[in-house]
Amino acid sequence: MNAITDTRGNSGQRERLRIRTGAFSGPTSGLAPGNVQANLAILPRDLAYDFLRFAQANPRPCPILAVSEPGDPRLPTLGADLDIRTDLPRYRVWRQGELVAEPTDIRDFWRDDLVVFAIGCSFSFEEALIEDGIEVRHIACGSNVPMYRTNIQCVPAGVFNGPLVVSMRPLKPADAIRAVQITTRFPSVHGAPVHIGLPSMIGIADINKPDYGDAVPVGPDELPVFWACGVTPQAVIAQVRPAFCITHAPGSMLITDLRNTSLAAL
Amino acid sequence: MNAITDTRGNSGQRERLRIRTGAFSGPTSGLAPGNVQANLAILPRDLAYDFLRFAQANPRPCPILAVSEPGDPRLPTLGADLDIRTDLPRYRVWRQGELVAEPTDIRDFWRDDLVVFAIGCSFSFEEALIEDGIEVRHIACGSNVPMYRTNIQCVPAGVFNGPLVVSMRPLKPADAIRAVQITTRFPSVHGAPVHIGLPSMIGIADINKPDYGDAVPVGPDELPVFWACGVTPQAVIAQVRPAFCITHAPGSMLITDLRNTSLAAL
Numbered sequence: 001m002n003a004i005t006d007t008r009g010n011s012g013q014r015e016r017l018r019i020r021t022g023a024f025s026g027p028t029s030g031l032a033p034g035n036v037q038a039n040l041a042i043l044p045r046d047l048a049y050d051f052l053r054f055a056q057a058n059p060r061p062c063p064i065l066a067v068s069e070p071g072d073p074r075l076p077t078l079g080a081d082l083d084i085r086t087d088l089p090r091y092r093v094w095r096q097g098e099l100v101a102e103p104t105d106i107r108d109f110w111r112d113d114l115v116v117f118a119i120g121c122s123f124s125f126e127e128a129l130i131e132d133g134i135e136v137r138h139i140a141c142g143s144n145v146p147m148y149r150t151n152i153q154c155v156p157a158g159v160f161n162g163p164l165v166v167s168m169r170p171l172k173p174a175d176a177i178r179a180v181q182i183t184t185r186f187p188s189v190h191g192a193p194v195h196i197g198l199p200s201m202i203g204i205a206d207i208n209k210p211d212y213g214d215a216v217p218v219g220p221d222e223l224p225v226f227w228a229c230g231v232t233p234q235a236v237i238a239q240v241r242p243a244f245c246i247t248h249a250p251g252s253m254l255i256t257d258l259r260n261t262s263l264a265a266l
Numbered sequence: 267m268n269a270i271t272d273t274r275g276n277s278g279q280r281e282r283l284r285i286r287t288g289a290f291s292g293p294t295s296g297l298a299p300g301n302v303q304a305n306l307a308i309l310p311r312d313l314a315y316d317f318l319r320f321a322q323a324n325p326r327p328c329p330i331l332a333v334s335e336p337g338d339p340r341l342p343t344l345g346a347d348l349d350i351r352t353d354l355p356r357y358r359v360w361r362q363g364e365l366v367a368e369p370t371d372i373r374d375f376w377r378d379d380l381v382v383f384a385i386g387c388s389f390s391f392e393e394a395l396i397e398d399g400i401e402v403r404h405i406a407c408g409s410n411v412p413m414y415r416t417n418i419q420c421v422p423a424g425v426f427n428g429p430l431v432v433s434m435r436p437l438k439p440a441d442a443i444r445a446v447q448i449t450t451r452f453p454s455v456h457g458a459p460v461h462i463g464l465p466s467m468i469g470i471a472d473i474n475k476p477d478y479g480d481a482v483p484v485g486p487d488e489l490p491v492f493w494a495c496g497v498t499p500q501a502v503i504a505q506v507r508p509a510f511c512i513t514h515a516p517g518s519m520l521i522t523d524l525r526n527t528s529l530a531a532l
Contacts, residue, residue: 195439
């Protein structure tokens with residue numbers, strides 16, 4: 001097997017196996033290039049319906065890639081062998097909104113009433129931007145993407161409500177236009193930007209002080225471009241302080257067998 | 267015939283007939299709603315090849331909808347009965363780059379070596395923006411679109427070269443993103459914007475002082491959005507000062523039988 005075959009085909013399955021056996025527990029960025037990585041939210045069945053309604057009403061921040069049967073740790077549409085209890089490098093377990101554990105598998109926490117939600121992640125569209133020759137600043141800087149709470153309220157559903165969280169990538173104007181075109185093709189991983197150029201209009205007072213992640217430099221010849229962010233559903237869940245839930249640990253995503261290109265709507 | 271049938275079907279042909287017979291000689295804006303209107307450039311055959319190469323190399327400012335046979339005043343793909351010598355309300359006739367006449371038909375100027383170029387016009391994508399609920403400022407103001415010479419050079423071809431001319435429409439950021447999506451669908455009528463938000467980067471010193479057309483107000487919650495403009499080929503032709511050429515008079519466009527929606531690439 002050579003390096004080229006390594007980056008294709010079942011590289012998602014191979015990475016999951018490495019993680020499942022405990023051989024790897026680091027961040028997933030850069031693993032299985034070209035494969036879709038997903039955010040993870042696991043909720044008890046009694047919250048699952050409201051959460052799914054919230055996602056339906058807010059598809060930009062909360063694009064659902066797959067939902068499990070209650071108590072079933074499999075997501076066969078994302079990977080035939082996938083076991084959500086073991087296949088992420090690290091998880092976060094929450095009780096009443098408090099972080100109680102950061103285990104590398106969740107078999108000991110599993111319950112028959114848990115529903116798994118795999119949620120689209122910006123990694124997929126960032127790959128498409130980079131393929132097109134557009135620099136993604138936070139990747140170039142080796143830092144986390146800067147994220148901001150906005151004054152835009154999500155559509156409430158059941159117990160879930162809260163502000164839209166956005167991620168920001170500074171781009172030259174022509175690249176910003178191209179980025180709108182590219183990310184429009186990927187509605188299941190946040191789609192087109194939600195804002196461009198005038199951060200104060202969406203309640204961002206200081207672009208250099210993100211609410212999550214790291215600040216990145218914005219050049220005088222660049223516009224800040226904002227996309228709906230997968231941190232939104234996490235923040236909304238945290239606000240509800242459910243009796244029990246599990247999420248991925250930051251940067252430790254679910255690696256699937258889907259190819260990013262397969263998510264392109266056009 | 268009622269008002270509804272009036273705005274559909276062969277309204278392009280009907281308006282051309284009205285113009286051909288001299289019953290109408292005003293601006294074409296608003297006539298035959300939904301039909302493609304086009305810019306006109308008529309050049310002698312000895313310049314036609316260079317001009318077509320220029321258009322091929324610069325499709326954003328110079329999208330060609332149809333080219334006639336030399337000496338043939340018909341463009342059957344744009345209208346079966348179309349006669350370019352009579353079907354525009356007003357023309358401009360140029361000799362050595364000087365405006366020598368503004369006739370309402372050009373039968374007396376016709377020559378066997380003339381080649382007709384019909385060039386896409388922003389009317390088509392503006393209709394799509396308005397259909398989507400986006401205000402087009404200069405239309406709301408009842409004025410001409412503001413246009414600017416930029417510091418972006420077109421790709422030269424033969425004798426033709428010069429700066430890209432752009433039109434500007436101020437839009438709220440979310441509308442600007444939507445406008446990128448909508449106009450991307452219309453590559454044959456200038457397509458996506460070429461710039462957004464930072465006019466000084468493309469050599470525009472004062473947004474309130476357009477080089478052509480009228481200034482329009484830009485709100486503090488708006489970004490100026492710039493599209494390649496059909497004035498570019500006109501300016502490029504003017505610079506060459508050809509011995510003879512004919513263009514449409516400003517605002518007096520060629521009305522075709524094509525529907526704007528038929529130009530959508532997606």
